[in-house]
Amino acid sequence: MKKLGQHFLVDRRVLARICDYASLSEEDRVLEVGPGTGNLTRILSERAGKVFAIEVDPALATSLKGRFGNVVVIRGDALKVPLPDYNKIVSNLPYQISSKITFRLLKKPFDFAVLLYQREFAERMVALPGTKEYSRLTLNVSHRAEAEILEFVPRSAFRPMPQVESAIVRLRPREDPIPGEEKVFDDLTRALFSMRRKKVKRSLAAMKVPSEALSRVDPDLLEKRPQELSLEEVIDLAKAISV
Known part of the structure; x- marks a missing residue:
């Protein structure tokens, strides 16, 4: 999984807080990108009515199927497969597709997303004008959604341990930010x-x-x-x- 940039979140307290931030109920239909070994999927399945988990790794996708009654496992590339209908997104995103998958997700309406990113990437998402982190990413995210860093996550919360810290980010889509432009x-x-x-x-x-x-x-x-x-x-x- 290293080639896919995937580091599995194993800290149960962080997993629980991510789901707390999502304010899940039985009415929610949740999309999870990169469920991996199912650590987050398990809690999502307990709190949401339906979970759609998109997993590109064949072995991991197979291991997830049938484990949770309300989880639909979609085997494929999250950048290419047709996306199901959902109202919330909760994911520990694979690092290497963070930008591409974020902008793909922002093309489809949803209530809000709680997503885990590399800390540096997250800080660029919410950067202020005049700072070194302020970038094209900042503008392309902020005109499509309101981004907020909820907390930082230490390297020790993952297996294998990444080289950098991560951050939990909440995204709330804006309504039709620049129609036709x-x-x-x-x-x-x-x-x-x-x-x-x-x-x-x-x-x-x-x-x-x-x-x-x-x-x-x-x-x-x-x-x-x-x-x-x-x-x-x-x-x-x-x-x-x-x-």
């Missing part, structure tokens, strides 16, 4: 942070934004650098250049 926003943040030490006007020039669109942009924004921009300012930029 998702691609513009993504292209903009990519351009901005590929030239993060340059001023915004340089990034927009590299994008070949027409002068007419540039005239709609606040001149003060053009003089800023990407890491200085708030989410609202990037949204304003995206709207201005997409008209």
